[in-house]
Amino acid sequence: MTQTQWILVCNTTDIPENGGGCVKVGDEQVAVFNFTRRGEWYATQNLCPHKQQMALSRGMIGSVGDACEPKVACPFHKKTFSLLTGECLSGDECAIKTYPIKVDEAGVWIGLN
Amino acid sequence: MLKPVVIVVGNGMVGYKFCEKLRAKSSEFEIIVFGEEPRRAYDRVHLSEYFAGKTAEDLSMSTAEWYAENDILLHLGDPIKEINRVEKTIHSQKGISLKYDFLIMATGSSAFVPDLPGVEKEGVFVYRTIEDLDLMKAWAAKSKSGAIMGGGLLGLEAAKALIDLGIQETHVVEFAPRLMPRQIDSAGSAILQSKLATFGLTVHLNKSTSCIAGEHKIESLKFNDDTELPLDMLVISAGIRPRDELAKLCGLEVGTRGGIAVNEQMQTSDPNIFAIGECALYDQMIYGLIAPGYEMAEVVANNLCNGNKQFNGFDMSTKLKLIGVDVASFGDAFITEPNCRTIIFEDTHKGIYKRINITNDGQQLLGGILIGDAEAYSMLLQTVNNKIVLPPNPEDLILGSRGGAAADGAGVMNLPDEALVCSCESVTKGDICSAVMDQDITTIDGMKKCTKAGTGCGGCIPMVKDIINGTLKENGKYIKNVICEHFDYSRQELLDLIRINKIKTYDQVLDTFGKGDGCESCKPPIASMLAGLWNEVILKQDTIQDSNDRYLANIQKGGTYSVVPRIPGGEITADKLIVIGQVAKEYNLYTKITGGQRIDLFGAHVMDLPAIWEKLIDAGFESGHAYGKSLRTVKSCVGSTWCRFGLHDSVSFAIEIENRYKGLRSPHKLKGGVSGCVRECAEAQAKDFGLIATEKGWNLYICGNGGSKPQHAQLLATDIDEATCIQYLDRFLMFYIKTADTLTRTATWLNKMDGGMSYLKNVIVNDSLGICESLEEEIAELITHYTCEWKEVVDNQNLKKKFNHFVNAPDEKDPSIKFEPLREQKQAAAW
Numbered sequence: 004m005t006q007t008q009w010i011l012v013c014n015t016t017d018i019p020e021n022g023g024g025c026v027k028v029g030d031e032q033v034a035v036f037n038f039t040r041r042g043e044w045y046a047t048q049n050l051c052p053h054k055q056q057m058a059l060s061r062g063m064i065g066s067v068g069d070a071c072e073p074k075v076a077c078p079f080h081k082k083t084f085s086l087l088t089g090e091c092l093s094g095d096e097c098a099i100k101t102y103p104i105k106v107d108e109a110g111v112w113i114g115l116n
Numbered sequence: 117m118l119k120p121v122v123i124v125v126g127n128g129m130v131g132y133k134f135c136e137k138l139r140a141k142s143s144e145f146e147i148i149v150f151g152e153e154p155r156r157a158y159d160r161v162h163l164s165e166y167f168a169g170k171t172a173e174d175l176s177m178s179t180a181e182w183y184a185e186n187d188i189l190l191h192l193g194d195p196i197k198e199i200n201r202v203e204k205t206i207h208s209q210k211g212i213s214l215k216y217d218f219l220i221m222a223t224g225s226s227a228f229v230p231d232l233p234g235v236e237k238e239g240v241f242v243y244r245t246i247e248d249l250d251l252m253k254a255w256a257a258k259s260k261s262g263a264i265m266g267g268g269l270l271g272l273e274a275a276k277a278l279i280d281l282g283i284q285e286t287h288v289v290e291f292a293p294r295l296m297p298r299q300i301d302s303a304g305s306a307i308l309q310s311k312l313a314t315f316g317l318t319v320h321l322n323k324s325t326s327c328i329a330g331e332h333k334i335e336s337l338k339f340n341d342d343t344e345l346p347l348d349m350l351v352i353s354a355g356i357r358p359r360d361e362l363a364k365l366c367g368l369e370v371g372t373r374g375g376i377a378v379n380e381q382m383q384t385s386d387p388n389i390f391a392i393g394e395c396a397l398y399d400q401m402i403y404g405l406i407a408p409g410y411e412m413a414e415v416v417a418n419n420l421c422n423g424n425k426q427f428n429g430f431d432m433s434t435k436l437k438l439i440g441v442d443v444a445s446f447g448d449a450f451i452t453e454p455n456c457r458t459i460i461f462e463d464t465h466k467g468i469y470k471r472i473n474i475t476n477d478g479q480q481l482l483g484g485i486l487i488g489d490a491e492a493y494s495m496l497l498q499t500v501n502n503k504i505v506l507p508p509n510p511e512d513l514i515l516g517s518r519g520g521a522a523a524d525g526a527g528v529m530n531l532p533d534e535a536l537v538c539s540c541e542s543v544t545k546g547d548i549c550s551a552v553m554d555q556d557i558t559t560i561d562g563m564k565k566c567t568k569a570g571t572g573c574g575g576c577i578p579m580v581k582d583i584i585n586g587t588l589k590e591n592g593k594y595i596k597n598v599i600c601e602h603f604d605y606s607r608q609e610l611l612d613l614i615r616i617n618k619i620k621t622y623d624q625v626l627d628t629f630g631k632g633d634g635c636e637s638c639k640p641p642i643a644s645m646l647a648g649l650w651n652e653v654i655l656k657q658d659t660i661q662d663s664n665d666r667y668l669a670n671i672q673k674g675g676t677y678s679v680v681p682r683i684p685g686g687e688i689t690a691d692k693l694i695v696i697g698q699v700a701k702e703y704n705l706y707t708k709i710t711g712g713q714r715i716d717l718f719g720a721h722v723m724d725l726p727a728i729w730e731k732l733i734d735a736g737f738e739s740g741h742a743y744g745k746s747l748r749t750v751k752s753c754v755g756s757t758w759c760r761f762g763l764h765d766s767v768s769f770a771i772e773i774e775n776r777y778k779g780l781r782s783p784h785k786l787k788g789g790v791s792g793c794v795r796e797c798a799e800a801q802a803k804d805f806g807l808i809a810t811e812k813g814w815n816l817y818i819c820g821n822g823g824s825k826p827q828h829a830q831l832l833a834t835d836i837d838e839a840t841c842i843q844y845l846d847r848f849l850m851f852y853i854k855t856a857d858t859l860t861r862t863a864t865w866l867n868k869m870d871g872g873m874s875y876l877k878n879v880i881v882n883d884s885l886g887i888c889e890s891l892e893e894e895i896a897e898l899i900t901h902y903t904c905e906w907k908e909v910v911d912n913q914n915l916k917k918k919f920n921h922f923v924n925a926p927d928e929k930d931p932s933i934k935f936e937p938l939r940e941q942k943q944a945a946a947w
Contacts, residue, residue, distance in 0.1 A: 012924055013923050013924045017923040017924065018923065019658065019659050019918070020659065021623075021659045021660070022658070022659030023659075024923040025921055025922055025923065025930075026922060026923055026924045027922045027924055027925045027928065032922075032930075032932070035923075038633070040623060040626075040633055040634075041633060050932075054673075054947040055947055056673075056674070056675050056947070057675050057921075057930050057932045057933075058663075058671070058675055061663050061666065061667070061671070062636070062663070063635070063636040063639050063640075063659070063660070063662070064633075064659075065602075065632075065633050065634045065635030065636060065638075065639065066602075066632045066633035066634070066635065067601070067632075067635065068601075071632050071633060073633065074635070076635070076636035078662065078663030078664075078671055079671065081636055083635075083636070
């Protein structure tokens with residue numbers, strides 16, 4: 004089993020409330036979402052797989068369905084992805100990668116395997 | 117026990133559909149498919165789209181994984197060469213031998229090539245497979261003129277392909293005295309011919325070809341009347357020939373003119389072998405359309421699963437778009453008086469021909485032809501098939517009800533439940549109604565998934581929509597345009613609630629009136645309402661804005677943004693032009709003049725936006741709001757200041773209007789125009805509001821629209837002075853902002869308004885609702901609150917910080933952004 008390596012990526016105030024921001028982790032671009040309304044944080048790849056655009060962090064977040072599954076919509080063509088599983092919710096087969104994320108006094112941490 | 121083995125010979129549209137249908141009914145068969153072509157079954161009906169930019173993959177009927185996922189073994193590029201009916205085995209070209217329990221012949225057809233001297237010459241093609249298309253494409257590159265032999269349905273499709281390939285001079289040569297002789301009559305053919313001429317297609321009728329002349333390659337077509345047509349290429353589309361050679365070889369019964377003979381179960385003379393699609397001959401007839409082919413597939417799939425469905429011939433009614441012209445033929449199109457009464461509408465100006473044949477007693481519709489406008493097709497076909505009693509004035513069926521409100525498709529609810537709505541997938545009205553009632557399907561997408569209606573040719577989609585809405589209405593379900601799943605309110609209701617309760621933030625709106633956590637569908641419209649009601653700087657709640665509003669710029673391919681400074685009325689000084697040039701040069705931006713008389717600067721990195729705007733604002737520019745649902749431009753012609761025809765100063769008036777309404781947030785974008793005389797150089801009648809100078813003042817037009825569904829603006833008031841123009845515009849714009857649904861342009865808003873233009877005129881000009889005073893006050897309030905959003909950012913360090921790509925590396929640009937050179941500038945890299 005590989006150990007999760009936690010990396011401090013930014014301050015909590017760097018990410019707007021109920022929105023996202025992009026952080027650089029090594030060469031990777033990770034979209035970090037501050038879901039203030041739910042008191043939750045999520046992290047996914049920043050690349051929207053639909054047209055290969057580095058844009059998910061600029062997308063709007065929200066929820067879908069009675070279970071209120073958290074999601075993000077790509078600003079380009081509004082493909083939506085689950086923030087929990089990375090699954091595409093717009094009926095396409097492409098999925099995105101999600102990252103473990105935690106927040107403490109030091110700031111926002113992303114987990115890499 | 118082993119599963120029975122079903123071998124499908126041929127992987128065309130019908131062969132594919134058979135697999136899909138059989139698999140959907142049962143997993144108790146082993147299905148093996150042999151295809152001659154090197155690729156999976158593709159949509160041959162829309163083959164010409166291959167030249168219009170679609171790829172072979174786009175045309176494919178299924179994904180590459182579909183066969184494996186459905187446990188179907190597919191052999192491509194490997195035709196069956198021999199069938200041994202005694203041992204029930206097949207042998208393929210690549211040497212595969214297999215035993216079958218049931219064999220399905222779906223071998224389709226090939227192009228019929230007449231036995232003419234010279235058909236073997238280079239530059240002569242048939243139009244059937246993607247390979248044929250590739251050959252044509254290669255040859256077309258060096259051809260200036262081309263012809264299609266055959267003016268039938270396929271021939272005209274092929275003619276479209278030649279036009280798309282860029283052949284400058286295109287001809288259609290037909291042996292019969294009219295085009296599409298199986299579908300339309302001579303008068304219809306004449307209208308179609310003149311329509312096609314406008315697309316550059318020359319039609320030659322009554323032409324019998326004697327030979328194809330030329331050395332090695334085609335040089336001309338020679339005709340029996342001693343005329344000659346010089347050509348660089350020829351596509352033969354003179355009909356189809358069923359592929360029955362394999363069937364013949366194994367001794368199955370075939371028709372004298374080709375085709376594998378089948379009974380009502382699509383069974384051939386061997387009970388274990390079936391034939392479907394264009395290779396099958398049922399009752400002395402080959403069915404060369406897709407819908408009957410699918411029906412045959414359904415019959416066999418049903419029978420293999422112990423059903424007893426029968427094929428009893430098929431309605432050959434058809435509706436297509438040929439080279440942009442609607443052509444439809446339904447029921448008995450050719451019956452003539454005295455066996456019926458005929459009603460004909462002919463408009464050679466617009467290129468429209470409509471003919472309906474009705475019974476002598478005027479009670480029923482027998483059939484008809486539609487050219488140029490086939491919107492009524494679905495309803496007319498249903499009227500024939502279901503023997504619906506005609507209205508007292510049957511001409512209304514093709515002319516529409518005149519003088520009153522437009523027909524709204526209410527007639528669909530009178531259809532019986534068994535009326536076949538989607539003939540490609542055999543979906544009846546009853547199927548659609550019960551999907552709405554029992555499964556709560558209320559959208560076209562949902563209906564496609566649930567019933568497959570509309571997934572074939574797509575011609576029935578408008579009718580499916582009408583049936584969904586009609587069913588909801590009949591059952592008392594209020595069809596409300598709620599903005600999304602999180603709010604049970606329309607835009608107008610929500611706007612009133614927000615105003616009355618003085619709510620200022622999105623979260624408050626959601627907590628008070630909604631549920632869940634919101635989404636990309638409700639956030640931007642509510643952001644727009646909040647901005648419209650309270651006119652506060654939208655960056656205060658930036659994460660509920662669409663990306664464009666969040667970054668105050670338009671996101672473009674590749675992730676960069678474009679910058680559009682306001683240039684009111686299109687008037688700009690040399691100094692300001694120089695500044696735009698300098699900024700573009702410094703930040704390496706692609707520049708282009710827009711349709712709205714301003715300049716768009718593309719390719720700006722998000723982190724450069726504040727600096728770019730700082731320079732523009734220093735030079736006196738303001739935000740152009742190209743990113744917002746708000747006023748874009750008021751286009752103007754030069755007017756009386758310079759133009760020798762100009763009646764009034766249209767530029768000054770355009771600038772005044774643009775400055776008055778700049779920054780106004782609305783349900784959709786707003787565009788205006790002001791023309792200095794009736795020549796209308798500013799195209800004011802294509803805008804949401806437009807003014808045209810008259811001798812006595814101005815004519816005010818509203819609710820026009822360019823875009824995908826152009827619509828002319830309608831006259832609201834004539835010969836009014838400038839103050840009255842502004843007053844009416846104030847009332848009009850505020851009324852629109854307050855009552856239109858999200859993302860509804862003014863034209864659509866008017867189209868949906870009960871009472872239409874006369875009602876709207878009454879509200880704005882005669883103050884019939886008594887609201888004009890408050891409309892004027894409200895818009896005045898919004899106007900006084902105007903601020904340039906970019907100036908706010910440039911002056912505020914905290915707002916500026918939001919413009920970076922990496923929050924943890926604010927000085928780094930997104931390394932994935934790539935450009936490609938384009939003429940002397942650049943463009944975004946392809947995606």
